[in-house]
Amino acid sequence: MKPVSTSRTQIARRGLMLVISSPSGAGKSTIARTLLETDKQISLSVSVTTRQRRPSEIEDIHYHFKSVREFERMRDSDALLEWAEVHGNFYGTPREPVETAMADGRDMLFDIDWQGAQQLQEKMSADVVSVFILPPTMTELQSRLHRRAEDSEAVIQTRLANSRSEIEHWREYDYVIVNDDLNAAFEAVQSIVRAERLRRDRRHGMFYFVRGLLEEEPKL
Ligand code: ADP
Numbered sequence: 154m155k156p157v158s159t160s161r162t163q164i165a166r167r168g169l170m171l172v173i174s175s176p177s178g179a180g181k182s183t184i185a186r187t188l189l190e191t192d193k194q195i196s197l198s199v200s201v202t203t204r205q206r207r208p209s210e211i212e213d214i215h216y217h218f219k220s221v222r223e224f225e226r227m228r229d230s231d232a233l234l235e236w237a238e239v240h241g242n243f244y245g246t247p248r249e250p251v252e253t254a255m256a257d258g259r260d261m262l263f264d265i266d267w268q269g270a271q272q273l274q275e276k277m278s279a280d281v282v283s284v285f286i287l288p289p290t291m292t293e294l295q296s297r298l299h300r301r302a303e304d305s306e307a308v309i310q311t312r313l314a315n316s317r318s319e320i321e322h323w324r325e326y327d328y329v330i331v332n333d334d335l336n337a338a339f340e341a342v343q344s345i346v347r348a349e350r351l352r353r354d355r356r357h358g359m360f361y362f363v364r365g366l367l368e369e370e371p372k373l
Protein backbone atom coordinates (compact mmCIF):
# COMPACT_ATOMS: atom_id res chain seq x y z
CA MET A 154 0.00 0.00 0.00
CA LYS A 155 1.39 3.39 -0.98
CA PRO A 156 1.47 6.36 1.41
CA VAL A 157 -1.02 8.99 0.36
CA SER A 158 -1.32 12.74 0.44
CA THR A 159 -3.01 14.20 3.49
CA SER A 160 -5.73 15.84 1.35
CA ARG A 161 -9.02 14.34 2.51
CA THR A 162 -10.20 13.76 -1.02
CA GLN A 163 -7.05 11.85 -1.98
CA ILE A 164 -7.05 9.23 0.74
CA ALA A 165 -6.76 5.93 -1.14
CA ARG A 166 -9.75 3.58 -1.03
CA ARG A 167 -11.03 0.41 -2.66
CA GLY A 168 -13.40 0.80 -5.57
CA LEU A 169 -17.01 -0.17 -4.98
CA MET A 170 -19.27 -2.29 -7.15
CA LEU A 171 -22.69 -0.60 -7.23
CA VAL A 172 -25.31 -3.15 -8.30
CA ILE A 173 -28.73 -1.78 -9.30
CA SER A 174 -31.62 -4.16 -10.02
CA SER A 175 -35.36 -3.76 -10.54
CA PRO A 176 -38.21 -5.25 -12.48
CA SER A 177 -38.10 -4.04 -16.07
CA GLY A 178 -39.51 -0.52 -16.38
CA ALA A 179 -39.04 0.57 -12.75
CA GLY A 180 -36.40 3.07 -13.84
CA LYS A 181 -32.99 1.61 -12.99
CA SER A 182 -31.38 2.46 -16.35
CA THR A 183 -32.64 6.06 -16.13
CA ILE A 184 -31.21 6.42 -12.62
CA ALA A 185 -27.98 4.71 -13.67
CA ARG A 186 -27.60 7.03 -16.67
CA THR A 187 -28.03 10.15 -14.51
CA LEU A 188 -25.47 8.85 -12.04
CA LEU A 189 -22.96 8.14 -14.81
CA GLU A 190 -23.45 11.65 -16.22
CA THR A 191 -23.03 13.44 -12.89
CA ASP A 192 -20.42 11.30 -11.15
CA LYS A 193 -17.18 10.89 -13.06
CA GLN A 194 -15.70 8.52 -10.48
CA ILE A 195 -18.00 5.69 -11.53
CA SER A 196 -18.17 3.87 -14.86
CA LEU A 197 -20.66 1.41 -16.30
CA SER A 198 -19.93 -2.28 -16.62
CA VAL A 199 -21.11 -2.86 -20.21
CA SER A 200 -22.80 -6.27 -20.36
CA VAL A 201 -22.93 -8.73 -23.23
CA THR A 202 -26.40 -9.80 -24.32
CA THR A 203 -28.07 -11.95 -26.93
CA ARG A 204 -31.21 -9.79 -27.02
CA GLN A 205 -31.99 -7.56 -29.99
CA ARG A 206 -30.71 -4.00 -29.89
CA ARG A 207 -33.38 -1.39 -29.12
CA PRO A 208 -33.63 1.58 -31.51
CA SER A 209 -32.08 3.96 -28.95
CA GLU A 210 -29.19 1.66 -28.02
CA ILE A 211 -25.61 1.94 -29.24
CA GLU A 212 -23.29 -1.05 -29.61
CA ASP A 213 -20.53 -1.09 -26.95
CA ILE A 214 -22.10 1.84 -25.05
CA HIS A 215 -25.27 0.20 -23.74
CA TYR A 216 -24.40 -3.43 -24.46
CA HIS A 217 -22.06 -5.61 -26.46
CA PHE A 218 -24.63 -7.40 -28.65
CA LYS A 219 -23.68 -11.02 -29.35
CA SER A 220 -25.06 -14.12 -31.03
CA VAL A 221 -25.93 -17.05 -28.76
CA ARG A 222 -22.86 -18.86 -30.08
CA GLU A 223 -20.57 -15.91 -29.25
CA PHE A 224 -22.14 -15.60 -25.81
CA GLU A 225 -21.64 -19.30 -25.08
CA ARG A 226 -18.03 -19.07 -26.19
CA MET A 227 -17.41 -16.23 -23.70
CA ARG A 228 -19.27 -18.01 -20.92
CA ASP A 229 -17.45 -21.30 -21.48
CA SER A 230 -14.02 -19.65 -21.55
CA ASP A 231 -14.68 -18.03 -18.15
CA ALA A 232 -14.69 -14.53 -19.69
CA LEU A 233 -17.88 -13.65 -17.75
CA LEU A 234 -17.87 -12.76 -14.08
CA GLU A 235 -21.56 -13.66 -13.87
CA TRP A 236 -24.30 -14.47 -16.34
CA ALA A 237 -28.01 -15.27 -16.40
CA GLU A 238 -30.96 -15.90 -18.66
CA VAL A 239 -33.46 -13.05 -18.26
CA HIS A 240 -36.78 -12.71 -20.16
CA GLY A 241 -35.59 -15.41 -22.61
CA ASN A 242 -32.21 -13.83 -23.48
CA PHE A 243 -28.69 -14.28 -22.14
CA TYR A 244 -26.89 -11.48 -20.31
CA GLY A 245 -23.44 -11.44 -18.73
CA THR A 246 -20.76 -9.23 -17.21
CA PRO A 247 -17.35 -9.30 -18.92
CA ARG A 248 -14.76 -10.17 -16.28
CA GLU A 249 -11.69 -8.27 -17.45
CA PRO A 250 -12.93 -4.62 -17.20
CA VAL A 251 -14.24 -5.25 -13.68
CA GLU A 252 -11.03 -6.82 -12.43
CA THR A 253 -8.99 -3.94 -13.91
CA ALA A 254 -11.26 -1.30 -12.35
CA MET A 255 -11.16 -2.96 -8.94
CA ALA A 256 -7.36 -3.29 -9.05
CA ASP A 257 -7.13 0.45 -9.84
CA GLY A 258 -9.55 1.41 -7.03
CA ARG A 259 -12.22 2.66 -9.47
CA ASP A 260 -15.99 2.36 -8.91
CA MET A 261 -18.24 0.39 -11.26
CA LEU A 262 -21.98 0.38 -11.82
CA PHE A 263 -23.83 -2.83 -12.71
CA ASP A 264 -27.34 -2.74 -14.17
CA ILE A 265 -28.01 -6.45 -13.70
CA ASP A 266 -30.82 -8.71 -12.46
CA TRP A 267 -31.14 -10.51 -9.11
CA GLN A 268 -29.40 -13.64 -10.42
CA GLY A 269 -26.34 -11.61 -11.38
CA ALA A 270 -26.48 -9.68 -8.11
CA GLN A 271 -26.42 -12.97 -6.17
CA GLN A 272 -23.38 -14.19 -8.11
CA LEU A 273 -21.41 -10.97 -7.55
CA GLN A 274 -22.38 -11.00 -3.88
CA GLU A 275 -21.01 -14.55 -3.55
CA LYS A 276 -17.75 -13.76 -5.36
CA MET A 277 -16.96 -10.20 -4.24
CA SER A 278 -19.12 -9.46 -1.22
CA ALA A 279 -16.68 -6.94 0.33
CA ASP A 280 -16.91 -4.70 -2.74
CA VAL A 281 -20.62 -5.01 -3.63
CA VAL A 282 -23.21 -2.41 -2.64
CA SER A 283 -26.64 -3.44 -3.90
CA VAL A 284 -29.74 -1.33 -4.53
CA PHE A 285 -33.18 -2.56 -5.53
CA ILE A 286 -35.53 -0.13 -7.28
CA LEU A 287 -39.30 -0.65 -6.89
CA PRO A 288 -42.06 1.03 -8.90
CA PRO A 289 -44.66 2.98 -6.86
CA THR A 290 -47.48 0.76 -8.24
CA MET A 291 -47.83 -2.12 -10.72
CA THR A 292 -50.08 0.10 -12.84
CA GLU A 293 -47.32 2.69 -13.11
CA LEU A 294 -44.81 -0.06 -13.97
CA GLN A 295 -47.01 -1.12 -16.86
CA SER A 296 -47.41 2.51 -18.04
CA ARG A 297 -43.64 3.06 -17.93
CA LEU A 298 -43.01 -0.02 -20.06
CA HIS A 299 -45.47 1.32 -22.62
CA ARG A 300 -44.17 4.90 -22.40
CA ARG A 301 -40.62 3.71 -23.03
CA ALA A 302 -41.98 2.48 -26.36
CA GLU A 303 -38.92 0.45 -27.24
CA ASP A 304 -40.24 -3.09 -26.89
CA SER A 305 -43.01 -4.97 -28.70
CA GLU A 306 -46.28 -5.64 -26.89
CA ALA A 307 -45.31 -9.34 -26.53
CA VAL A 308 -41.98 -8.38 -24.91
CA ILE A 309 -43.73 -5.94 -22.57
CA GLN A 310 -46.16 -8.67 -21.51
CA THR A 311 -43.32 -11.13 -20.79
CA ARG A 312 -41.56 -8.50 -18.69
CA LEU A 313 -44.72 -7.65 -16.74
CA ALA A 314 -45.41 -11.33 -16.11
CA ASN A 315 -41.87 -11.73 -14.72
CA SER A 316 -41.98 -8.58 -12.59
CA ARG A 317 -43.65 -10.12 -9.53
CA SER A 318 -41.10 -12.92 -9.16
CA GLU A 319 -38.29 -10.35 -9.59
CA ILE A 320 -39.77 -8.09 -6.90
CA GLU A 321 -39.75 -11.08 -4.51
CA HIS A 322 -35.96 -10.70 -4.35
CA TRP A 323 -36.01 -7.20 -2.82
CA ARG A 324 -34.87 -8.51 0.57
CA GLU A 325 -31.52 -9.67 -0.83
CA TYR A 326 -30.37 -6.07 -1.40
CA ASP A 327 -28.58 -3.63 0.94
CA TYR A 328 -30.86 -0.71 0.00
CA VAL A 329 -34.39 -0.46 -1.42
CA ILE A 330 -35.75 2.65 -3.14
CA VAL A 331 -39.29 3.30 -4.40
CA ASN A 332 -38.90 5.24 -7.64
CA ASP A 333 -41.95 7.48 -7.53
CA ASP A 334 -40.30 10.87 -8.03
CA LEU A 335 -37.29 10.35 -10.30
CA ASN A 336 -35.23 13.16 -8.80
CA ALA A 337 -35.77 11.90 -5.26
CA ALA A 338 -34.86 8.35 -6.29
CA PHE A 339 -31.70 9.57 -7.99
CA GLU A 340 -30.71 11.62 -4.94
CA ALA A 341 -31.22 8.56 -2.76
CA VAL A 342 -28.80 6.56 -4.93
CA GLN A 343 -26.33 9.46 -4.85
CA SER A 344 -26.48 9.51 -1.03
CA ILE A 345 -25.84 5.78 -0.86
CA VAL A 346 -22.77 6.10 -3.09
CA ARG A 347 -21.41 9.05 -1.08
CA ALA A 348 -21.83 7.25 2.23
CA GLU A 349 -20.44 3.94 0.97
CA ARG A 350 -17.31 5.70 -0.31
CA LEU A 351 -16.68 6.93 3.24
CA ARG A 352 -16.86 3.50 4.87
CA ARG A 353 -13.80 2.87 6.97
CA ASP A 354 -13.16 -0.63 5.64
CA ARG A 355 -12.96 0.73 2.07
CA ARG A 356 -10.44 3.45 2.92
CA HIS A 357 -7.11 1.68 3.34
CA GLY A 358 -5.29 5.01 2.83
CA MET A 359 -6.79 6.24 6.09
CA PHE A 360 -4.16 4.24 8.00
CA TYR A 361 -1.40 6.48 6.63
CA PHE A 362 -3.43 9.64 7.05
CA VAL A 363 -4.08 8.93 10.72
CA ARG A 364 -0.45 7.93 11.32
CA GLY A 365 0.66 11.25 9.83
CA LEU A 366 -1.91 13.07 11.92
CA LEU A 367 -0.67 11.50 15.14
CA GLU A 368 2.98 12.21 14.28
CA GLU A 369 2.31 15.88 13.56
CA GLU A 370 3.27 18.50 16.15
CA PRO A 371 0.87 21.47 16.04
CA LYS A 372 2.80 24.50 14.69
CA LEU A 373 1.08 27.28 16.65
P1 ADP B 1 -35.54 -0.10 -16.42
O1 ADP B 1 -34.12 0.21 -16.76
O2 ADP B 1 -35.73 -0.36 -14.96
O3 ADP B 1 -36.15 -1.16 -17.28
P2 ADP B 1 -36.06 2.57 -17.51
O4 ADP B 1 -35.01 3.35 -16.80
O5 ADP B 1 -35.85 2.25 -18.95
O6 ADP B 1 -36.41 1.23 -16.70
O7 ADP B 1 -37.43 3.36 -17.31
C1 ADP B 1 -38.64 2.93 -17.96
C2 ADP B 1 -39.43 4.18 -18.39
O8 ADP B 1 -39.92 4.86 -17.23
C3 ADP B 1 -38.59 5.20 -19.16
O9 ADP B 1 -39.40 5.73 -20.19
C4 ADP B 1 -38.26 6.27 -18.12
O10 ADP B 1 -38.09 7.54 -18.70
C5 ADP B 1 -39.50 6.22 -17.22
N1 ADP B 1 -39.26 6.58 -15.80
C6 ADP B 1 -38.24 6.20 -15.01
N2 ADP B 1 -38.39 6.69 -13.75
C7 ADP B 1 -39.55 7.39 -13.75
C8 ADP B 1 -40.27 8.15 -12.75
N3 ADP B 1 -39.85 8.27 -11.49
N4 ADP B 1 -41.44 8.74 -13.11
C9 ADP B 1 -41.89 8.61 -14.38
N5 ADP B 1 -41.27 7.93 -15.38
C10 ADP B 1 -40.11 7.32 -15.07
Ligand code: 5GP
Nearest residue numbers: 200236237239244245246264265266268269
Ligand atom coordinates in the same frame (compact mmCIF):
# COMPACT_ATOMS: atom_id res chain seq x y z
P1 5GP C 1 -32.90 -5.06 -20.67
O1 5GP C 1 -33.20 -6.06 -21.73
O2 5GP C 1 -34.13 -4.30 -20.23
O3 5GP C 1 -31.74 -4.16 -21.00
O4 5GP C 1 -32.44 -5.89 -19.39
C1 5GP C 1 -33.25 -6.94 -18.91
C2 5GP C 1 -32.73 -7.39 -17.56
O5 5GP C 1 -31.43 -7.97 -17.69
C3 5GP C 1 -32.58 -6.24 -16.55
O6 5GP C 1 -33.05 -6.72 -15.29
C4 5GP C 1 -31.11 -5.99 -16.52
O7 5GP C 1 -30.69 -5.45 -15.29
C5 5GP C 1 -30.58 -7.41 -16.71
N1 5GP C 1 -29.19 -7.45 -17.14
C6 5GP C 1 -28.56 -6.62 -18.00
N2 5GP C 1 -27.27 -6.96 -18.12
C7 5GP C 1 -27.07 -8.02 -17.31
C8 5GP C 1 -25.92 -8.81 -16.98
O8 5GP C 1 -24.81 -8.62 -17.45
N3 5GP C 1 -26.12 -9.83 -16.11
C9 5GP C 1 -27.33 -10.09 -15.54
N4 5GP C 1 -27.41 -11.09 -14.67
N5 5GP C 1 -28.42 -9.37 -15.81
C10 5GP C 1 -28.29 -8.34 -16.69
